[in-house]
Amino acid sequence: MSGNLTVGGKKRSSITWTIDNYSLFNTFSSKTFIVCDRDNNHGICRLGFTRSPFEITLENVGNTDVSLKGVIQFCNEQSTLFTAKFGWTESNFCITNSNPRKWTSPYRYDGSVVKLKLEPPSYIIDQDCVKDDNAAKTKDTARKETSNITTDLEKLLTEGKYSDVEIICVNGEILKCHRNILSARSPVLEAMFSNDFKEVSSGQIKLDYFNTEVVKDLLSYIYTGMPKNLDGNAEILLQAGEQFQMEALKEICGKHLIKKLTKDNVLEYLALGDKYRQLDLKKASLEMVVKNAKDIKEKTKFTEFVINNPELMFEVFSAMASKISINH
Template sequence: MSGYLTVGENKSWTVKINSKNKSLSKTFSVCDSINNHGICRLGITKSPLEITLENVCNANITLSGEIQLCTAQSTLFTSKFLNEVIANSNPLKWTINNQTINNYVTYDVKLNLESPCYFIGKDFPNAAETKGTARKETSNITTDLEKLLTESKYFDVEIICSDGEILKCHRNILSARSPVLEAMFSSDFKEVSSGQIKLDYFDTEVVKDLLSYIYTGMPKNLEDNAEILLQAGEQFQMEALKEICGKHLIKKLTKDNVLEYLALGDKYRQQDLKEASLEMIVKNAKDMKEDTKFTEFAINNPELMVEVFSAMASKISINH
């Protein structure tokens, strides 16, 4: 599920849980009757079997609707919720007991939102009236933070890159954007006293792009760095960065790189990238199976090949 989920619109998100994928999540937008928008995340974990509906924007959101866990044959779980206030730090959770997950069955998490939807905790006098102001203010904040980074003002921590270059930045901003860095600065790590972080596995250009995301919300050179920034997003627990990189890589999918991107999508839990890769493999199955890279991939990635063959089988079933 991606894009906008408007109140009253039914969307379903198809996931496949197996022994490797312990949990999956998708982000989406909700909007109310006057076009205020917020970001939510729908997630499912295998152990314990639990569905979560999380609000990841600043304003609280009041939602009503129904959640279901289904297979192609039956509905395993249904729960309705009415006028639930979902705060940023207080997600809705449904723990599903007495259900055994089959590793080779596709499970659908279906979410239906009902009118009305309310955004509370912030002033929304009129969406049309505030949209331009909000966009301008966001632009100003982004410009100001970028200036703070590029001019190295008031810095209190240095990052040492693999090529020895030192980049100056601010630990409070790094901490706010990454739980890993926040934990590092809040503990007895030597980085706290020395004021230096060694990233000797990322070169300067990659670290600059990572900092660009941390300070402004968008890397500047995704074209060259999306794959390694995906790794960085995983390392520093920056899920939004991973999604940005995953969506960019989908645009670059070709028959030559599809196996590599399938592995990346699986390794870093980017389901959209993984599904797009599977779709391209199925679409080009005749050409792919004659490629030596496909044979090597099959040998080195047996679990992923189960999913590839399952996708191919589903395609054959639909066509017949």
């Protein structure tokens, strides 16, 4: 989960990362930003944070190593709770792609802001300020090429040419697929193929626990990046994304379900957002429950929800209590 990353101006010595929804998750990552070190090396970095046990990380996600000196801080609105200097005693505090820097503490602090300040001549660049005269043209070409690739892969799925594995649906329909594409898109399927599981050694995989249309939608996502029938299948595709470890599919489904939120389905979607770790869906559902608590309490499924989701109900009550406190 990320938050708001503030980089003032084109070149600055510091950034402030405000972590959104701090209380809902344990691990967070910021957006990336560019740093320039004293030797004019440019690295792509991001901050990471873990609540328990407390840990702040500065990670280099690019291919260029950078040597930095500065200060990292963890704060709340009132004060600075944790401070650590880096690069002041080491002759070369180098951050590489394989060597993120970490700061830990045995204490748990009540805050949600990470600040990074670099010692000159090193500085931070907002990625939005990095210009390329050919950027617009390059992006347009890339969009067209991506569209072509999507069309070609969809044709490959539809026609089944050069397929080497078959998906057996609940109604007996056979869908011809390609192992390399399936394994590249799902760690679960990749493990099945690489370990020669019994169910794939014959060149067939049974997916008879989903209906045929859901399987086709799942394959559409695997090959093209987008399911065709989100309106009808988003809830079950969320489950499929969890089963096959497709986080991007889960995010697509979660964002789509937000658009469908009503008083009648909000409890179901709140539980789905929590179960499948979809923060935006969970947050939107929780806000709707708090805003319409009186009406939702009268729903026939409310009692069942309370019994089956005691931890979620605690979050609902906490959110309601916070709202009452703010209003008074």
